Amino acid sequence: MSISLRDCIRKRREEKDDERMMFIFPTLYLMGFAREGGVKKKRHTSEETGEVKVRRLLEGYVKNCQVTFRMEPHIFKEVATYLRRKRFIVDTRITVEEKLGFFLYMLSRNASYEDLAVTFGHSNDTFHCHINHFFNKVIPTLSRRFLQSPNPNQVHPKILENPRYYPFFKNCLGAIDGTHIPVSISPEKHSPFKNRKGTLSINMMVACDFDLNITFISSGWEGSVTDSRVLRSAMSKDFQVPPSKFYLVDGGYANIPSFLAPYRGVRYHLKEFGARHRRPQNSKELFNHHHALLRNHVERTLSRFLLTTTATKKKPSPKCSGAKRSADSPRGHLAEGTNNFTSIESQCVEEPLHQIDDVEDGAQAKEETLQEIHEIHDEEDGEKDARDEQEEARSGQ
Structure with a gap:
């Protein structure tokens, strides 16, 4: 028997099975419906509405x-x-x-x-x-x-009152980071929602100030999307950064105007500067250390946010048919889109804010900032050494 003939017979048998099932399933349903007395049961029977x-x-x-x-x-x-x-x-x-x-x-x-x-x-x-x-x-x-938008021209007290950060980070508005929120979706739509850890999630971008207040949220992107792509999407909509101001971001984002990233290939995370590790050895490590101290605010904000949601969570996230569902899809209540709590007035203005043309290049500005930070710390170290020498001289006398 040729292969083509065998395929035709198999296909005909499958079609007959499908026709048989199309007859059997409605019959079984009608038999069960008749067995229950022909009356459809109401789901909501409670007298208390x-x-x-x-x-x-x-x-x-x-x-x-x-x-x-x-x-x-x-x-x-x-x-x-x-x-x-x-x-x-x-x-x-x-x-x-x-x-x-x-x-x-x-x-x-x-x-x-x-x-x-x-x-x-x-x-x-x-x-x-x-x-x-x-x-x-x-x-x-x-x-x-x-919601009253903060005044971007006012320097935050945590920066203004700390010589580590002022005046080097005086134009910093806060920090940005991404986090993944677990979701449950139909199996045929798993692929775009799989993150690098293999779990299903959506990628949510959060911006916060130094009081641990969330000022901007962008959610709805699939878990396989990078943090930089989510940021670009938010910027194309209603996430605006005032001219000459910037946010701190981690190494997952590009170092571009309005977003200051740390040096790559240099110690950055705070645990790398712990008690058992060396102090910053050069200007780049010093910059990364201070950058990490300030950017840690967004990680604390996300930890508090996730802790709050976990405390009320009793089961996996509700089912949704995708991050960008149509309005008539009743499955799930995934909060989509962006919520801007920083540029409230700018949402009502037809023309968005534009970056000024004379913004310094990110790398050049970073080098100048590093030099200033290094100079002030050299002065602090010199004063400390002088005090130590005076104490040693007094003890010798």
Whole structure:
């Protein structure tokens, strides 16, 4: 028997099997449906609706509201009243209080749509619609109204009051780093979300100031995307750095204007300058050490952020169909896009800020900064040696 004939017979058998299955599965379903009396069971049978449950928590014991929504009842009511008065959220068959309630419940407990369905008694499509409205409309509007952008012309006290950093880092606004957030997605879409460790994640970029406050977030990129690509994407949208200012970044980013990276091939991490290691031996190591001390703020911020989310996490992240889902996809509630808390006013301006043309080259500016840092530390070391000699002379007398 020829190979082509054998393939034709196999293909015909597979088609017959498919036709048989298309007949068997509906038959089995109808038989089970008839066995149950021909009546479809309702999923949400609780007499206490979501609206009643939210009202009970707001009017009951204060601690119950704090545990459920991470908010006191009077604050919850004030927020709901404000959202209703400004028409950011309107009453439909679901009240404003219930919409705000399941949104806060999701945030405080890392709840999936299935958890919300069990607790509040609505479909996944309903939760998807309202939660995306919060993320896409309500949160950006509230951030523009209430978050005050810092003044970039003011030097942060931690830099101003420390001779290690001032005046060398006086134009530094903060630090930037990336982190990976685990996700669970359908198997056919695993490939772009696999990071270098082989796990599934999204790559999130975070910028923070020296008070450990997050000032900018860009999330939604697949785990296989590099940190530099996420930064370029954020810059092409609404992440703007004022002229002559810069952020500290690690070796995963390029050393370009507005973003200062450490020297490559030189000791950098703080553990390499620990008690059992040598002090900085040259200007490059000295610069990297001070750079690492300041950039450590973003690592502390991320640690605190991840610790907070882990404390409320009870299971793996909700399923999502991809980092860039269509609006009609009800699977998961992955927060996408960017959230800018630094350039609030710039979001309302049609023309974005532009870098000035006479910004010094990054490498040249770094060399000058290194020289100044080295000179001031030489002076400090000289003063220390003089004090030691004086103490030795007194002890000899």
